[in-house]
Amino acid sequence: QLSLRELESGLKSIDSTIKAEQSLMDSQDESPKHSVDFLSRITPFQQRAVQELKTMTDLIERVTSRVDELKRFFAEEPTSTSASIFEALLEFSFIVETSKEAHHRKQRALRRRDSMQRPRTAHM
Numbered sequence: 001q002l003s004l005r006e007l008e009s010g011l012k013s014i015d016s017t018i019k020a021e022q023s024l025m026d027s028q029d030e031s032p033k034h035s036v037d038f039l040s041r042i043t044p045f046q047q048r049a050v051q052e053l054k055t056m057t058d059l060i061e062r063v064t065s066r067v068d069e070l071k072r073f074f075a076e077e078p079t080s081t082s083a084s085i086f087e088a089l090l091e092f093s094f095i096v097e098t099s100k101e102a103h104h105r106k107q108r109a110l111r112r113r114d115s116m117q118r119p120r121t122a123h124m
Contacts, residue, residue, distance in 0.1 A: 004064055004082060011057055018049055 021042075067082040076085055 004060060004067070007056075007060055011053060011060065014049075014053055015057075018046060018053065021046060 067085065068078075070076070070082075070085050071078060071080060074085060074088070
C-alpha cells in the first residue's frame, strides 16, 4: 500500500515529466514529418494526462485534509500516519462489536433464566 506522501511524490514526478515533454513539444521549430505525426498523436494524450494529474492531485489534497481532521479529532500527533489512525479505528470498532455481542449474549441468557424461573401454569 502506498502512503499519501509516496503518492504525492509520484504525482510530482509525473507532473515534471509532463512539463518536460510539453517543453520539448513547444521547442520543436522545424520538425521532420515523423515528429509532427508523433506530436499530433501524443498531444491529446498529454492533455488528458494533465487533467488526470490535476484530478489525482485534488483527490490527494482532499484525502490529506480529511486525515488531518481525523488526527485533530482523535488528538493524534501531527506526525502520526493515516495508517495508524485507521488501525486504531479498526481496533476500536472490533472492541465495540465484541462488547455488543457479549451484551446481547448476556441479555439472551437473562431472558432464558427469567423464563425458566416463571411458574408454569397448567392449561385446562
